[in-house]
Each structure stands twice: as C-alpha cells, then as structure tokens.
Amino acid sequence: MSFSFDLPSLWFLIVGALFMGYAVLDGFDLGVGALHLLTKGDTERRLMINSIGPVWDGNEVWLVTAGGALFAAFPEVYATVFSGFYLAFMFFVFSLIFRAVAIEFRSKQPMAWWRSAWDVSFSAASIVGSLLVGVTLGNLARGIPLAADHEYTGTFLGLLNPYALLVGVTTLALFTMHGNIYVLLKTEGALQERARRWVRWTIGVFVCLYATTTLVTLFSHAHMVRPFERQPLFAVVPFLTLLAVANIPREVYHGREFRALVSSAAVMLGLLSLFGIGMYPDIVFSTSDPAHSLRVYNSASSPGTLTTMLIIAGIGMPLVLGYTIAIYRIFRGKVQLTENSY
C-alpha cells in the first residue's frame, strides 16, 4: 500500500532532518562568528574561535550531506534551486570558503593586521552565510516562478524581495542568539560576562523578528497556513515552538546554559517543522503556475534508489550520531587555550 511505504515523503522527512541537523549545529558556530567582533582583545577572540574549533567543520558536513541527499533523493529540486539561485549560492560558497580559511589561518601568524583581517572576514562571512540561508528559505516559503520544465524563470534581484530578506534577517538573529547561548555555555570569566550582556539583546531582537515573520506569513502567505487548517493537530508545533522560545530567557536567567541551548535548538527544529508542514507536498512552490510546482512525487528519484539510500542512511546515520555525540562529550566543558589551539 502506498500509504504505508511512501518513499518520497519519507525522504522529504530525512532530507529535512539533515537540514535541521545542519541548522542546529552549524547555527551556533555561524552565530559565534556573527558575534566575534564584539569581543575585546586577542585572547577573547581566540577563545571564541576555539570554542567551535574542534567541531565547526564536522557541523558543516551536515550541509554537505544534506545537499548530497537532496541531489540523490530529489534531483529536480537540487537542479532547479541551485541553478535558479545561482549568484546567491555563489556568494554562499564564497562566504563558506572565507569562514573556513579565516578560522584556520587567523592564529597562525602573530601580526595584528593579519589577525584583524581574518577576524573581520570570519565575522562577515558568518553573517552573510546566515543571511543567505534565510533568504533561500524565505524564497522557498514564498514560492518562486517556475516554467513547465521546472526551470526557474525569475531573476537574482527577484530573490531579494522583502519577505525573503525578512526571513534572512530572522535567521541571522536566530543563529546569533543560538551562538550567544553557546558562548555562555563554553566560556567563563570576563568573556562570559560580556556574552551575558549581549544575550538580552540577541533574544530580544530574535523575538521581535520571530513575531513579525509569523504575522507576515499568516497574513500574506496563506498557502503556508492551509495544512494547519486541514489538520488542526499540527497546531501543536507552533505552540511548542512558542513555549521553547519563552523558555530560553528563563533558562538563561537561572544560569542553565545547556538547557537554554537545547531550547534554542528546539526553536530551530520547531520553525523548520513549521516550514516543512507548510510546504508539503510541495518542495518548491511555483508562483507562476501552481501546476509547475516541484512536489515530492514529481521530483523524486526512482523507488529503487530511494530504497538503497534508505539502507545507506540506516547504516550510516546511527554511526554518525554515535560518534558525533562521543566527540562532543570529549570536548565538553569550558574552552581552554592550549598548545594545540587555533
């Protein structure tokens, strides 16, 4: 029966889970980057970078794997979105390059100009990267014009519409708050005090933008809301998300940083679930003619490939989760600068 083994829908969930993993994990190190220039002095900056030092490139692998899974499971979506958003994605990869080399190169030379140049490029690249992730999500939520052959018919400037920019800024605010909480968790002393002063701002800005984006989506992008009208049970998701948002200041106030980080991770999972529920069964909604939309069923790979991939993911992902958790445990605790640090 097709309902019991709906492979394309299952893969919609799996690819979504991979992007969620990326948001939760790379989200905090992008956020650390966004806050990087607010710190004072070389030691604080080294602490910022070393707080994500052992884990940031593993976090980025979630994006690589999510991209690969999208390519494998929904080649039509991968081809349409990546070619349609050409310049935006090029800027995104440039920002990833600058981030990676800034982290790697910064502390390898003692000159002040060298270090401040890489500090700026680490922070700028983190901000641009976060914005572009949000702009992409915003455009997918809003819908883009597609031709009958699934090709994008809009322009680059068309991607920079107000709604997409709003989602972009909201995403940046979310990552920054997430990163800020991570800094609280991983540092102590003066840097932690400083991060504590930022956090009411980062939470406040995020809450305002979260409220604005929610209202704008409710009133101007009705197609994202319809699934909730059809299945009122889905209302649990926005409700839980709201609770998670409200829980963040509470945990921060009581100094329980880890629980605050879990809460902000839950916010990300909640928001991406809302996005997924709102989209399904569309993956790319066509604004020019809804019949041209890319849906899970008309853009997926063959059942055989989806089954093979399921086996691959079934073998691989438990291993990945296992050793990722082990590695985070090994590096738990406050960050210290040692001879092996960046």
Added chain:
Amino acid sequence: MFRLAMDPVYLARIQFALTIAFHYIFPPLSVGLGLILVIMEGLYLRTREERYLRMTKFWAKIFGLIFAIGVATGIVMEFQFGTNWATYSRFVGDVFGSALAAEGIFAFFLESGFLAIVLFGWDRVSPRWHFFATVMVCLGAHFSAVWIVVANSWQQTPAGHQIVQDASGRMRAEVVDFWAVVFNPSTVDRLSHVFMGTWQAGATLVLSISAYYLLRKRHVEFARSSMKIALVVAVVASLGQLATGHSSAQTVAAHQPAKLAAFEGHYPARAPADMVLVGWVDEEQHRVRGVKLPGMLSWLIHFDRDAPVTGLEHFPERDRPPVQAVFQAYHLMVAIGMALIGLSLLGVFLWWRQKLFETRWLLWCFVGAVLGPQLANQVGWMAAEVGRQPWIVYGLLRTEDAVSRTVSGGEILASLIMFGLIYLLLGALFVFLLNSKIKHGPEPGPHDPPGPAKEAAA
C-alpha cells in the same frame, strides 16, 4: 573571441576545470598523509619512542591545514553540479547523487569528526583512542575517494542503469542494479590508480620536507625517521602505480576506445598501434611525429604487436575528444610516473648502501619531488576527463547539453573571476603558511640542542 568568452558551456567548463584542479591539490595529500600518520602513530604505540610522537604531531598539523582548504574548496564542487550543471544533475541524480550522499554519510563525517580528536584531543583521550581516531581519519579520507571515484567512473563507463522518461517527458538515468553501478567496469582500476596517486602525493610531501631539513642539517633525527617511512610508501605506491596504470589503460581500451586512441594519437580505424615516447600530434595530417616503439601499444593491450587497435578515424568527428591536449597530458603523466619509480628505487638502493642521507643531489631531487605527483595527478585527471569528451556521461549525455539553462554567460563569468581571485589568494596563503610551518619545524625533542626552531616559535 567575445562570443566564446560569453558562451555558458565554455565558461562553465572553464570554471569546473579551475575549481576541480585547485581542489584536487588537497584531497590526495590528505589521503596519502592520512596513511603516513597511521604508520607513524602505529610505530609510536608499538615502540613508545618519543620521536614517533613528535612526528605524528607535526605531520598532523600539516594535515589540518591541508584538510581545511580541502573542505572549503570541496563544498564548491558539490554545489557546482547543481548550480552550473543542472541538466546533468536532473539526468544523473538518481545514480550520481546516491554516491555523493554516501560520500557524505560514510566519509566526510568520519574524517571531520575524528580529525577533531587527532588535532585537539591529545590531552583528552588515551593514546590508543587517539590512534583509533587517526585510523578513522585515514579511513574517512580513503572512503571519500571511493565514493567520488565510483561516481566519476560511472560517468566514464556507465553500467547498472536504465534510461527512462520521467513525468515531465525528460530522459533520465535510473539505477537498476546498485552494485553494478558501484562496480562498473572501470571503478576498481581507476580507484586503485587514484589511491596510488594519493599515496605518492603524501609520501613525496614528507620526503620533500624531510630532505629539506637534512640539507639544512636541522631536526636531523626527526627528518631521517620521517624520510624512511615516506620512502617505503613512495616505493610501494610508485610500483603500484605502474600496475594500476597498466590495467586502467586496458580498461580504457576495452570501454572507451576513442579515449585510448587520443592518449596515443592513434588515428587509423583498425591497425596495429605504436607507443609514442615523446611526440607532437599533427591533427591535420592525422599522425604523430616523435619517438615511437612500433607495435608496442598493440602488445600492451593484446600481448600481440600486430593486433589491430581501434583508432580515432573509426569515430565520427563529432564523437572524438580533443587529441593534442589529451595526448600531451597522458604522456606527461606517464613520464612523471616513470621518473618517480626511478627516484624512489634509487633512494631505497642508497638507503641499503647506507648513503641515503649523505647523497645531497638526491636529497635535492626529493625536495622537488613533491611537485611530481601533484602534476601527474592533475594531468592524469585531465587526460581522463578531456579524453571522455564530447561526452559528460560516456555515450549517454553530451557535455554541451548538460549545463544549467537558467544561468547566463555573464553570471558564470562573474563567479569565475571571483573563484580565480579567491583561489589565487588561497593558494598564496597556503604556500606561505606551509612554509612557515616548515620553517618552524616540529616541537623540539629532549635530545635536540636549542636551535632555530625555538627562535621561530618565540
């Protein structure tokens, strides 16, 4: 000229060539150096000699630098299939995408996750766990080569698929037999050939830096021990390269005859073929001027000097690859491969005669040898990929039909210029930082006199 400069197909090909060539400087070094790190740390665990620990720490730091640039430039490659080759992606996604996703799940997570322990976990895990992490990094690096070569080999010798029409009327390749896709006719030969190339790249990097230290009389004990390990790997890999290269060529002869004909500039449709040692292809006259071994190509493929080999004239002109570029790239690869065999055997011979560390001219050759595998890896891939032209998937999809339809020449030109500038900067910084790491040298051991390493560190 202007029309060519704005042609999306031409520009997308240039951009792919530039970004993959730059990227491919780094992964072979990671794979090869990963293997050498396992050997070094394994020796440390077995002997508990402190020098092996210093070696592992020093080469692991170099590994970290190489890996970071490999990751940054590698994400570009994954994105580019979608951004610039959307039509190709729609056609091959069912097949190619699975291999790419498997690479992420089985290889990249392993490599990046455990590298954290290798680089930052010295004080946090026991020596055995650290060694385990090093082995995982090495395995991860090798797995990544497995999956990407599987994907690329399928493009060279497609198998295990069927061509079907999708809902929107477009043709696409779908997997029918996953293992036939994975073990398509060229996977095993090409993968072993690639592995040998990566081991050569890693080994010559260690050889080169060690030889430099010996010539400068710095870190002498460290350099001697490193050099011995690297030399063993270099000999195994260079001889292995001869075997895998030969069997790769036989696979090409069987499955991609037009490519083989371009390798040797062999034009006649069916005739015994010579092997050219050095030469220049006259593409007008359909012949090669140069030094030849008569009938040798026929002999290498069929063990019969009179056996006919399919030549370029057998194929319509529109199905032939560019001959001169493929011919020269292939011959340069073979020449470098032979030189590396000679160099590494000579090194072992002098080691046996206990003269290795005093033979300064050979040490100078070792210093330069790091460029050999780099150049051979580049031109080898050039021969493989340009030799596959005009096909992007051999016999199934032409390169000119594979690009993104929505991306204009102007957009690609803009990104191409950006990549050019960024990679130029990245390349210069890599050389600069590698150089300062080499100048700094390993952390001084207990028996080293306080020397320049300390000063550089201060």
